[in-house]
Amino acid sequence: MERVILLADCQSFYASAEKAAHPEYHDKPVAVGDPSRMNGIVLAACPLAKARGVTTASRVGEALALCPELVVIRPRMQRYIEVSLFITQIFETYTDQVEPYSIDEQFLDVTGSAAYYGGARRTALDIQNHIQLSTGIWSRVGIGPTKILAKMATDNYAKKSPEGVFELSRETLDSTLWTLPVHQMFMVASRMTRHFNRMGLQTIGDIARLEFPEFKRRMRLEMGRQSDIQAGYYWQTARGIDPSPVVSGIRHPLKSVGHGKALRWRMYRCLADIEVVLLELVVEVCQRMRRHGCMGSVVSVSAMETDGERTGGFSRQLTLRQPTSLTHEVAAAVRELFTRHWSGLPVGRLSVTVSGLADDSVMQLTLFEDRDRAYRKEKTIDRIKERFGSDAIMRASSLLEAGVARERAEQIGGHYR
Structure with missing residues (x-):
């Protein structure tokens, strides 16, 4: 089926x-x-x-x-998150296979339940009405046999339809999706559009009608041999091929933990001010790792540098001697990376990421430091923050003008709660 x-x-x-x-x-x-x-x-x-x-x-x-x-x-x-979770509960009354894609978009697999509601289109209309009556929010619904076709049905047709519902079927792709300009294909931005146009591919159908070996050959001529994976992705997307299932829930195994912050670059010209933000990011990253019961062995630092005229940046990583989620150990690696690669320009964005994650139930001890005691101290601080807020205990450096931790404590995802 x-x-x-x-x-x-x-x-x-x-x-x-x-x-x-x-x-x-x-x-x-x-x-x-x-x-x-x-x-x-x-x-x-x-x-x-x-x-x-x-x-x-x-x-x-x-x-x-x-x-x-x-x-x-x-x-x-916080209010938008609550509304989004409430809408998820509405979807779960129609199917148990609901996958949030973003705060305002969610996939539903109604293969087993659509017939009960009178078919896919009738199900989509019922869901629309249910959401609007319950929240006052109008939604648009794309229908397809795969997630990629449902997404492109929403973006290219349902959003432009007064009814707000559109179905893309495999039988009608040549008269619908394949007639659209190539930039309307999912995950094709301006740069990729220019590549396709230079290859003589103006519409989505121009890609879909090519045999894959020929499309891969053209991609290699345009972008080199490293483009083979991209060629496979775009060719399958144009044809609506997507075997990925709708995965219930939003939690997947962590591969890395990171935090970033956009900064007013005029305020971050000297290393002392920049180090304040780097340490605050490390504190958040390490706290999140401990919350998930993991520690990491690869530390990455990324920075965007600008003085209003010149723009640059870097992203570098190093491997630690042993996995950790201790703030002072990660902070030392972050500082080393940043000072080694910073050009001296003001900084407009910073991010810190730790990968190579492992379970923290087993910890390497050392002769010259009581790491177990350090972990217990940091986890105690974590519990205080979880109970009383992230600004209940802060490092003194965060009280400096360069600090952003107090502001972040009042935000979710960089925006006010």
């Missing part, structure tokens, strides 16, 4: 959640962003705001200039 996969996408999710919470804004253009920062980014804009020229990722000041009547609402990330 061919699978029946849905991808449900909530329209302008953050803005829709705010309009549902504020009925007085029903007929007004609404955007989600920080109204106190004119150079801040618009995270979401409702359809009324978009019709007046307001776009996601535009500056708040620019949006207000285009639409003076725009209502800008400060984001509430």
